[in-house]
Amino acid sequence: MTLKTLYLTRTEYDPVGVFGNLLIDPITGKFLYKFKLILEDLFRSPQKNHVSKPINEDKTSTLEKLQEVWPLSARDSLLIQKRIELIKEYATNNHSEEIFLIDIPMNSKHYTSEKMQYIKNLTSEIARTTSNINFIPANDYSNYSTSDGSHLDRSSAIKYVRYLEKRLN
């Protein structure tokens, strides 16, 4: 990224800087509004909102909640089909581009879920039937670790990028 681009981006979204935003809230336009929120947050009694739980209990409940999102419903299968058709249409209209579909490793429960299996089956099929579409399935997903039960942590992301580059070449 060039400094010019960063500067343009920064000035467009944050014209008065961090300190300025504290004085005049860029969204509401109110004077010292954000500062008031920060102060309220600082002096709020911790007993009111914070319920501490053991780390293990937290992790399990989060994973279970996430797992509930992943079963394959009729709506999901229809949406997935539509997206795959859209990719196919895009590939047909852009012959000169080589398209690689990638499934990024994530939590093993998700990766082996019904929804992901369905996605992988459809993706393999479209790659087989369309000349400029390729599918790169993740290698051994159990070798990767996540930072939040879903997204790859830094070392695993680097490991996956190495694998991906090898497959792309």
Added chain:
Amino acid sequence: MKKPLLYSFVLLIIYEVLLRIINIEWNTGQHQFNVNAIKVERMLIESDLPTKLLFGSSYSYRLNEDYWDTEILNVGLAGFSFLEGLELKDHFNIKADTILIEVNMLTRSLNHQFVDSYSSHLKMIDTQNAIPYPN
């Protein structure tokens, strides 16, 4: 009670001054939407783009460009899917040799508000530039 406020105030001023004087070479943002905006604007504004583009959601977002040996533009948008990036790429006819599309998140719908915020804004700039100067 007064000391933490005073320290916070001084630290904020130092942070503000640093932001304005140091030569920033890293890609960062203050929040998720800000980083998404930086990624999209790089694709739309920069002239010498890499020929490899990566579109996806927060899963792609984690595949930082610094991790790659080859040059790649990562348009993995946290909270969205590949649709927004690909839609904008197609709309502005951005050229690429290789497109990587993450298929983990295929059930999210296109966020029209996000896409329109760029297309309408840039259309306006194009129109302004197209107006000839008076003789």
